[in-house]
Amino acid sequence: MNVLNFVQAFFSDGAHWHGYDGIPTRFLEHVRYAALALAIAAAIGLPVGLLTGHTGRGGNAIAFVANAARALPSFGLLVLAVLLIGFGLLPVMIPLVVLAVPPILVTTYEAVRTVDPAPVDAARGMGMRESRILFRVEVPVALPLILSGLRSAAIQIVSTATIAAYVSLGGLGRYIIDGLYQRNYEKVVGGATLVALLALVTLALFWAVGRLAVSPGVRRR
Amino acid sequence: MNGFFDIPSDLQHSWAGLIGLHLREALLPVAAGLLLALPLALLCNRFRWLYPPVLGVTTMLYAVPSLAFFVVLIDYTGQTELTVMIPLALYSLVVLVPAIADGVRSVPDETLSAATAMGFGPVRRYLQVQLPIAAPAIIAGLRVATASSISLVSVGALIGNQGALGNLLAAAQKYDRPELAANAVVTTAVLAILCDAALVALRRALTPWMPRSGRERTAAPREELLTKGAAR
Numbered sequence: 001m002n003v004l005n006f007v008q009a010f011f012s013d014g015a016h017w018h019g020y021d022g023i024p025t026r027f028l029e030h031v032r033y034a035a036l037a038l039a040i041a042a043a044i045g046l047p048v049g050l051l052t053g054h055t056g057r058g059g060n061a062i063a064f065v066a067n068a069a070r071a072l073p074s075f076g077l078l079v080l081a082v083l084l085i086g087f088g089l090l091p092v093m094i095p096l097v098v099l100a101v102p103p104i105l106v107t108t109y110e111a112v113r114t115v116d117p118a119p120v121d122a123a124r125g126m127g128m129r130e131s132r133i134l135f136r137v138e139v140p141v142a143l144p145l146i147l148s149g150l151r152s153a154a155i156q157i158v159s160t161a162t163i164a165a166y167v168s169l170g171g172l173g174r175y176i177i178d179g180l181y182q183r184n185y186e187k188v189v190g191g192a193t194l195v196a197l198l199a200l201v202t203l204a205l206f207w208a209v210g211r212l213a214v215s216p217g218v219r220r221r
Numbered sequence: 222m223n224g225f226f227d228i229p230s231d232l233q234h235s236w237a238g239l240i241g242l243h244l245r246e247a248l249l250p251v252a253a254g255l256l257l258a259l260p261l262a263l264l265c266n267r268f269r270w271l272y273p274p275v276l277g278v279t280t281m282l283y284a285v286p287s288l289a290f291f292v293v294l295i296d297y298t299g300q301t302e303l304t305v306m307i308p309l310a311l312y313s314l315v316v317l318v319p320a321i322a323d324g325v326r327s328v329p330d331e332t333l334s335a336a337t338a339m340g341f342g343p344v345r346r347y348l349q350v351q352l353p354i355a356a357p358a359i360i361a362g363l364r365v366a367t368a369s370s371i372s373l374v375s376v377g378a379l380i381g382n383q384g385a386l387g388n389l390l391a392a393a394q395k396y397d398r399p400e401l402a403a404n405a406v407v408t409t410a411v412l413a414i415l416c417d418a419a420l421v422a423l424r425r426a427l428t429p430w431m432p433r434s435g436r437e438r439t440a441a442p443r444e445e446l447l448t449k450g451a452a453r
Contacts, residue, residue: 003293067414067417068410068414070368070413071368071372071409071410071411071413071414071417072372072406072409072410073371073372073373073375073387073405073406073409073410073413074372075372075373075375075376075378075387075390076372076375076386076387076390076402076405076406076409077406079390079393079394079402079405080390080393080399080402080403080405080406082394083393083394083397083399083402084399155284159283159284159285159286160286162286162288162289163288166379173286173288176286176288176289176292177288177379179292180288180292180379180380185292185293185296188289188292188293189289189293191286191289192285192286192289192290192293195284195285195286195289196281196284196285199284200284
């Protein structure tokens, strides 16, 4: 009845490493759902956050949208979406994107808005166009904070993407849901361990991206 | 034919009953988490080396999906409310411990010295000076933990009708009545918003020295905290 025994038993069972229900397949499925959801959420949150942060307008609207999105329960949205749309990838993406947009949107807005005004004014004085000011001055300075918003969103998506299994899709949630109905705790614990591992990998990935993408001058501060 | 508020009888609760159940299952864990987090944060501030490992452990716990947590706990606590509430209490720690520890630590040294000079002992100084000054940060953490908790209770429906309003989601599928799922989502969201408003009001009542209106944003929870919360 020890959780560690379950973990050991799960990972040493050769049957868990092959085929459509094998760890590699489920892991990749999970990564695919998470990456897709993060991409959609970033496509929504980043442009809006950059624009509003640059102009400094719409902060209240953003706070309102973010709070409203946070109040929506992911699991409830999933079930509702499945009942209204039917099974498929779309009803899974809805709660994941709703979950991920607020952190991306709010941190991007705050990051760009709080950039030191002196270099921005200097850039404007040098005759840079607004779009160049945004992408050449504000974004590089705001990048660490913007990345931290994306990272929080990614961690939450990774952990929440397990609900995809509840509506017949794959991913690591498969082990948790199937384990629940089969009373196979070994599977549940194994699935949970894999999700936690993927969360750690995500953290490491964002750390590496930060090292590569953030300018050394900004990082040193 | 079937109304928005016609709750199937197998849930054994009225709509209002489900709301009460939901609030209890969501808020008791946050209260328990607060009780746990206060001494933990105190220890983390007393022994600085303790802070990173404590944060690491709470983050690891948070990375475990709630459903997996529930299922593992069934063995120990059965298909009961307690099984839902224990993980929620542990999840709240990931927000509350840093909120309290950082909030208490941000109290200026002059303030502490003044309290000491006035003859405050360490315990009284902590309770009467540090905690009240840290109140906005602590309540910011509570707001995140509460919103997350209210959202997560619904998942309890998967372990046998322990999800309060989430049970409506299961019923919606069983009886093919999408309006019940809509009811669950809307009611949960409204509960989250009302609890959030109540916490904001509590902060205003606890910190009369802070500006009441206007720029609310200084007291708004730090986004870093917020993003740890939200829902799963």
